[in-house]
Amino acid sequence: MGKTSLKVGVLGAAGRMGQTACSAVMSDESVELSAAVDLNADSAEVSFDGVTLSGELGDFFKAKVDVVVDFTVAEASRTNLPLLAEEGIDAVVGTSGLSEQDFEWIDQKFDKSSCLVVPNFAIGAVLMMHFAATASPWFKTAEIIEYHHNQKIDSPSGTALATAEMMHAASDEWENDPTTKENILGARGAKLEGIPIHSVRMQGMVAHQEVILGSTGQTLTIRHDSTDRESFMPGVLMAVKGVGGLSNGLTVGLEKLLGIE
Structure with missing residues (x-):
């Protein structure tokens, strides 16, 4: 008897990331696209290799999916994730804008399955964050500049916030910003854990x-660029295949799956 493929559902399947994720799942023989759902879809005429785009979350349950990849928005995730948790379905979440308070209830709700929230699916970006945290104890000043397409609705990005948190965990000895006057409010960026973050759209x-x-006499710049959404797909597939092996509750980031936490 052949090995059963992992049954995957994609939520937010009509969006750019959702469509790319559907294509990536279909191209991998070890997983199966079983349901594609977008609650804001205007038409059910779109299909992915025979899987018709649906506007009903219940189609995940009918298809008996093992894992759902969520590429919606934070408000929608707050509604949909508890329903997935009740059904014992694993979730991989690429939504930006989830807060620490969200993380608390997600961890509690997913008591029968696992939820992996990923600030950035690009493996190079995860390594960039790891390298920045590794370097942090050796420097006294740092700033983060994040750049995104002009359709991104939130700022700063989840990746920038996660990077600052990781850098703070590695070192809390950042020097205070000497700027005492901003000629334009916000010119020095928004600070998290003493690290200025600047957003470009x-x-x-x-x-x-x-x-x-x-530090004195030197700077270190660590940069990552995603020039195509395809760059996120190896991380998406890694998350889809790996989330079921994680402990029940919440895990944040791909670090555990990459072995670099």
């Missing part, structure tokens, strides 16, 4: 971030 970009660390 522009046509022609996908997802980019650089971390600049400085």
